[in-house]
Ligand SMILES: Nc1nc2c(ncn2[C@@H]2O[C@H](COP(=O)(O)OP(=O)(O)OP(=O)(O)O)[C@@H](O)[C@H]2O)c(=O)[nH]1
Ligand SMILES: Nc1nc2c(ncn2[C@@H]2O[C@H](COP(=O)(O)OP(=O)(O)OP(=O)(O)O)[C@@H](O)[C@H]2O)c(=O)[nH]1
Ligand SMILES: [Mg+2]
């Protein structure tokens with residue numbers, strides 16, 4: 001019933017193909033489709049309007065990368081801008097320098113506050129922090145009991161409100177207990193409330209004034225519709241929030257609310273709820289939700305493919321050279337530059353699933369790249385093309401020019417000669433790419 | 449709120465509701481008035497305004513285009529000339545979509561009449577059951593509740609509080625018990641005690657969770673074995689705050705369970721629940737009730753005219 005965005009953009013791509021610069025009418029046509037996709041993903045309309053205007057400014061007149069079709073480039077611009085706006089990386093809850101760290105939950109009815117209190121408590125407990133959970137929802141039947149059950153399950157203390165029925169008083173008294181118990185983290189569960197409910201919004205304000213929390217967390221259902229921007233804004237204006245938790249992301253929600261909420265409050269989305277169980281809480285990574293909002297995981301892989309194709313073309317050229325035994329230091333430098341353009345070695349590794357952890361322990365020195373590049377750059381064009389002519393006096397000049405020692409120049413030349421040999425071998429075997437050169441066993445380890 | 453002990457203060461609740469609704473009204477009517485009551489001719493400006501109103505109400509792009517397409521044709525054929533007329537026509541059409549499948553729930557043919565209540569997490573199932581039970585008890589029906597959510601922390605206690613409030617019996621087992629076992633017990637008890645209604649609560653579940661959807665299929669089969677033909681009504685509870693995902697919810701719950709009716713909760717906020725146009729149009733399901741608050745009396749029968757009026761005031 002719903003055509004997906006990728007199909008719709010595909011149709012536009014066809015028309016756009018082969019033009020050098022993104023032109024206004026083409027951009028607008030693509031943006032209309034993107035607007036529809038965002039509406040279907042439940043991004044709030046006013047937020048969409050601003051976003052589209054910004055993307056338009058960025059896109060019109062932009063030169064299309066050699067490797068991409070204009071349509072793909074549009075997708076890339078939209079994708080990058082959305083990722084940028086969602087915040088580049090995970091931002092955790094800050095622990096206060098003087099305990100206890102006080103966290104106050106807020107949100108609409110049924111959004112997942114109480115469950116999330118349990119999830120956070122589990123997380124803090126695992127980090128060795130002792131928590132006190134405070135039930136300040138005196139309205140919903142069995143809400144207090146719900147928190148006590150979670151506390152028992154986790155082995156985490158829950159404040160006993162006794163006969164007290166006033167949420168503000170409960171919160172106030174609970175802080176004394178937190179001091180007595182030397183709790184490091186206090187998490188206050190509050191009743192769900194509609195943002196138009198003035199009395200309950202006032203109550204939340206009073207709780208905040210009374211407990212002076214370090215972190216007010218707005219808990220939002222990922223399936224929220226058009227009202228998400230308005231609701232989040234009202235909560236933020238009235239109470240002030242510091243972070244957002246997006247629940248129920250384990251279903252098929254497109255999650256447009258994430259964008260709306262981030263956009264109108266400017267506050268980071270910290271975690272996502274991925275299920276009902278208490279371990280189903282994950283750090284929020286903006287890049288992962290973007291293709292979900294745009295509904296075009298497949299398009300992004302298309303873009304990646306296009307980029308790959310580009311690399312492949314370059315690779316093929318390279319292979320030819322290698323076969324012809326014509327791979328020079330100049331080519332090598334070009335390759336190095338390309339790798340560096342993609343980011344630091346550590347960044348590169350962190351993008352590869354599973355490799356991120358490895359990279360942390362590895363200590364990869366990006367300066368090694370710089371040194372190699374400096375040495376090659378200090379050579380003359382002829383030297384780069386025919387490295388055999390580099391004699392002792394040339395070596396001295398190169399070392400001086402690049403601020404290295406002759407020894408370093410020697411090392412590089414030796415490695416390069418070996419590399420050439422290896423490449424020739426590999427090229428004959430057919431399979432050969434730069435990746436195996438850089439990351440494979442053998443040469444590179446010694447280089448860097 | 450501090451001086452208002454718990455939530456039992458009715459005047460407080462009423463005031464809350466009224467101020468909430470007033471805000472909603474002013475939000476939605478803003479800007480719209482100009483076009484409706486202004487002299488401007490029927491044109492793209494009005495249609496654009498209408499489009500935005502529908503989109504912001506969560507009607508969705510597809511359905512919005514569909515609704516307006518019709519209207520545009522009428523306008524271009526010069527059949528409608530005045531803005532006010534456009535609005536009237538539009539509302540009539542929308543009411544029509546929502547009314548098509550409406551039919552009253554009739555309990556009389558079955559005793560007990562068994563209702564299975566399903567929906568995603570936190571949509572308002574348990575609260576709606578509490579309200580419905582009270583509503584029907586006040587009409588003189590004998591109602592029995594079943595605490596079928598044995599999963600979520602204190603879900604059983606929650607339903608029991610509602611049952612006690614209205615002095616209604618509630619069948620329950622221990623936390624972690626099998627839903628089908630609870631439902632089985634409840635339907636049997638309902639038959640033995642000659643109840644008019646048995647209402648079974650279930651744990652919230654996302655429609656994409658196939659294991660949990662299977663659990664619901666099973667409970668339906670089990671109930672049907674105890675009392676052939678039961679459950680007589682599988683009621684899907686939708687949250688008005690949710691956007692286009694409600695369509696997926698309605699589809700997948702209906703595919704798995706053959707839903708008989710819908711309830712839409714949380715219409716006391718600013719959310720309008722416009723997804724209903726898509727759902728009722730597509731799945732031909734009646735909307736039974738709407739929830740307009742957390743209090744026992746905050747339940748209303750669904751009236752298409754009122755729903756549409758709230759969406760497009762003026
Ligand atoms: N699938 C899924 N369910 C969740 C998630 N987080 C919470 N829930 C469920 O959502 C429902 C509502 O959660 P609660 O924690 O009671 O929500 P709340 O915000 O405290 O609700 P009120 O106090 O009534 O406003 C429960 O069924 C939870 O199990 C999640 O990330 N995924
Ligand atoms: N404002 C408002 N709140 C409602 C309405 N209906 C239910 N709620 C609230 O929404 C929250 C969730 O309601 P529940 O009845 O616990 O929802 P549920 O579907 O049983 O939740 P799970 O069993 O956890 O899946 C509670 O805080 C209710 O008080 C309504 O019509 N308006
Ligand atoms: Mg709660």
Ligand SMILES: [Mg+2]
Nearest residue numbers: 573574597603
């Ligand atoms: Mg429930």
